[in-house]
Amino acid sequence: MSEANPPLPSELKTIGFTPFIYCKNQALFHVSRGVPLAEALAQASDLLYLAKGLTMDAAYGKDTDQRAWAAHYLTAMSKAVIDDVTKVLERGPVQTRKEAAPSKNR
Known part of the structure; x- marks a missing residue:
């Protein structure tokens, strides 16, 4: 596409x-x-x-650490999806390999 x-x-x-959800310094998922x-x-x-x-359940309930952790992972996944979409929308037009290759005449 031009x-x-x-x-x-x-x-x-x-x-x-x-990437999202890291184990040490390595992404576990993308x-x-x-x-x-x-x-x-x-x-x-x-x-x-x-x-x-x-998070609403965790805020108002007792012994709700499992809900809080589940919400943590769901928000990490959501953020990664939104960040990936943002990268697509912010990048310039997609070039073919031929268009991206440096010209010898430049």
Whole structure:
């Protein structure tokens, strides 16, 4: 796709670079590449909805550490999805290898 013909929003997909949930200094999980952005954002919204409910339960209940940890992991997953979508939206137009290769005439 060129600058003259940018991709339609419905054609944009996750790039899969965003990690989440770390073990020591190594990412255990990454957002999957190639998921349509609308579907990825809908999933992030669902995860945040669940996390919100868990945090409300944790705030008002006793012995709710399991709910708090579940909310922690759900928000980490949601943040990674949103960060990956943001990377797609902020980057410039996608170039083919031929377009990205340096020209000998430059």
